[in-house]
Amino acid sequence: MERDGKDILCALRGLAGAAWQALLDLFFPPPAGCAFCGGQAEGGGVCPACRDLLAAYRERVGCVVCGAFLEDGAPAGEPGACAACRKKPPPFALARSLGPYEGLLKAAVLRLKFGGECWLARPLGGLLAELARAFPAAAAQPVLVPVPLSPGRLRERGYNQAGLLAREMSRALGWPLVEALVKIKEAPPQERLTAKERLAAPEGSFAPAAAFTSGSEVVLVDDVITTGATAAECARALLRAGASAVFVAAVAGARRA
Ligand SMILES: [Zn+2]
Numbered sequence: 001m002e003r004d005g006k007d008i009l010c011a012l013r014g015l016a017g018a019a020w021q022a023l024l025d026l027f028f029p030p031p032a033g034c035a036f037c038g039g040q041a042e043g044g045g046v047c048p049a050c051r052d053l054l055a056a057y058r059e060r061v062g063c064v065v066c067g068a069f070l071e072d073g074a075p076a077g078e079p080g081a082c083a084a085c086r087k088k089p090p091p092f093a094l095a096r097s098l099g100p101y102e103g104l105l106k107a108a109v110l111r112l113k114f115g116g117e118c119w120l121a122r123p124l125g126g127l128l129a130e131l132a133r134a135f136p137a138a139a140a141q142p143v144l145v146p147v148p149l150s151p152g153r154l155r156e157r158g159y160n161q162a163g164l165l166a167r168e169m170s171r172a173l174g175w176p177l178v179e180a181l182v183k184i185k186e187a188p189p190q191e192r193l194t195a196k197e198r199l200a201a202p203e204g205s206f207a208p209a210a211a212f213t214s215g216s217e218v219v220l221v222d223d224v225i226t227t228g229a230t231a232a233e234c235a236r237a238l239l240r241a242g243a244s245a246v247f248v249a250a251v252a253g254a255r256r257a
C-alpha cells in the first residue's frame with residue numbers, strides 16, 4: 001500500500017514519546033481551526049457552534065448503560081437501560097461517546113482513520129478526557145487501554161487511531177496508558193456481515209497482554225462503538241486480566257430506539 005507524507009507523519013506520531021511529539025508539533029503544526037468544521041476554534045480546538053452540537057447530543061443519551069443515543073424525534077422520557085442492555089447486561093460498567101456516528105463525528109472519525117489527519121486525536125482526545133472525567137470510577141487514576149488493531153492492520157495503517165486518542169487522554173488527564181490488549185483474530189469487515197454475524201464476530205478476537213493489580217479500573221478507548229460487541233469482548237478480556245471494572249469511552253456511538 002502506498003503511503004503519503006501524512007500517513008508517515010501519523011505513524012511517527014504513533015511511535016513518538018512526549019518530547020518527540022512536541023518536536024513534531026513544532027515542525028508540522030496542527031491546523032489552528034475547529035477540529036470539526038475548520039472555523040474559528042476556542043480552547044481545545046472546537047468552535048462554539050460545534051460545542052453546542054455536541055452538548056445537544058449529551059442531552060439525547062437514551063441508555064444509561066451502553067450510552068446509545070435516542071433516535072431523532074424519539075421522546076426523552078426517564079433515563080434507563082435500553083432493551084438490549086436489559087436483556088443481556090454488557091460486561092462493561094458503562095459506555096459513553098460524544099454523539100452518534102453521523103454528521104460531524106462520522107466525518108472526524110473517517111478523517112482520523114483514513115484521511116491521515118491524525119492531529120485530530122488531540123482535540124478528540126481532549127473531548128474524550130472530559131467524558132471520562134465524569135465516569136463514576138472509584139480510582140483516582142483509572143488505567144486507559146486502547147482497543148488494539150491486529151498486527152496486520154497496524155502495519156497497513158501505520159498507526160492505531162484508538163491508541164492516539166488514548167495517549168491524548170492520558171496527556172490531558174494524567175492517567176496511565178497501558179496497551180493491555182492484543183487482537184488475535186481479524187474479524188471480516190463489518191459491512192460484509194449480517195446484523196447477527198456482526199454481533200458475534202469479535203468473539204475470541206482479543207486477549208489480555210498485561211495483568212492488572214486487584215481493584216484496577218480501566219477506561220477502554222475506541223473510535224466508534226456500534227453494536228458494543230467489540231467493547232464487550234475487550235471488557236471480558238480486561239476483567240479476565242484482573243481489572244475490577246471497565247468503562248468505555250468512544251468518539252462516536254449508535255442510535256437506538
Ligand atoms: Zn466547528
Ligand SMILES: [Zn+2]
Nearest residue numbers: 063066082085
Ligand atoms: Zn443500552
